[in-house]
Amino acid sequence: MNRAQSGSADTAGQILDAAERLVQVNGFNGFSYADVAAELSLTTAALHYHFSGKAALGRALIDRYAARFGAALERIDREQPTAPEKLRAYATLYGEVLREDRMCLCGMLAAEYQTLPEPMQEAVIGFFDANETWLAWVLKSGVEAGLLSFTGPAEDTARMLVGALEGAMLIARPYRDVARFQATAQQLLATLAARPAG
Amino acid sequence: MNRAQSGSADTAGQILDAAERLVQVNGFNGFSYADVAAELSLTTAALHYHFSGKAALGRALIDRYAARFGAALERIDREQPTAPEKLRAYATLYGEVLREDRMCLCGMLAAEYQTLPEPMQEAVIGFFDANETWLAWVLKSGVEAGLLSFTGPAEDTARMLVGALEGAMLIARPYRDVARFQATAQQLLATLAARPAG
DNA sequence: GTCTATACAGCGATAGAC
């Protein structure tokens, strides 16, 4: 199980694995069917058997990525009891992606958004919406438990967190410096910690 | 003066204006010499007279953008007396770019970093370094004046700010929602405000 | 399910006329 992260066995899965890595590193406009085919020692014609075109492949990429991310969030909910711990685990998800010299798939696609086919645009928005919804829920529960504190609606802080983490990845990657990301993540989370009541 | 922002008169400047907009919207891998030529009713051959190739054009793009940004920072230093006001003006710079449905040029190029020719990579890093240096200086002066407060080195908070603002732009653009960016910016700045001594 | 072969559009770039 969870083969998606360690490499898929079937051809369609292998195509998705290779394409995913290529998009996360080079962008959707920076990779080609030929790149994927070469990596799997296939021809581009074989790729077209599994995915009708680049747009369909791209959409499948986001759908699988979003599903995997959703599963990771459920796992965090199960394993991390408190809101601050959930947030820390959430930031760690980003850090793990960055450690492989990748950008978040949807962060990369957000940059290229204007050039994407509409089915992909739709799925990118869905990814961010899901993240913000989950984060807002965590933030609210953290406030109720007296473990987090911030001003304004939880939704705003959720959006701030998604944006800040994506941006920290975006900038850290050219520097090839994961510590740069970690420092920002830690700083953001510290900001949300509830100060002892006085 | 400052013709760069309102449209250049000479051909080279017009090419830079058109290419800049195209890169900020579609990315470096999402625009072509043909796009720029069409927009100016020129041929791609004419473009090659002014810029030897796409790499040279890209480098010139960043250099001009960075110079303009540097000038904007100097202007902020002149016109905004206090650190919090400087930071607010800094965030406004980002907001103005976003209002034109553009991504920060170097934020966009950071996403495409791995596919960029080396002279462009170098210039992108230089842009972020300059921003962080300026921000760190502003943050330090704000702390000394008792107007800002944060924990850890000013350099870390400077990096956090650049990343968070770039990320907020990145995400706000697909939603075509400038308010989404403004909310994050405001939240970040509020975080840095010095709490009245008690 | 994968191949060979190929079509066709787009790309960056150059030569040489004007």
Next chain:
DNA sequence: GTCTATCGCTGTATAGAC
């Protein structure tokens, strides 16, 4: 300083054999 014309390459995609 801009044009026409063209080259070589890469891109996505398809037809049809195996």
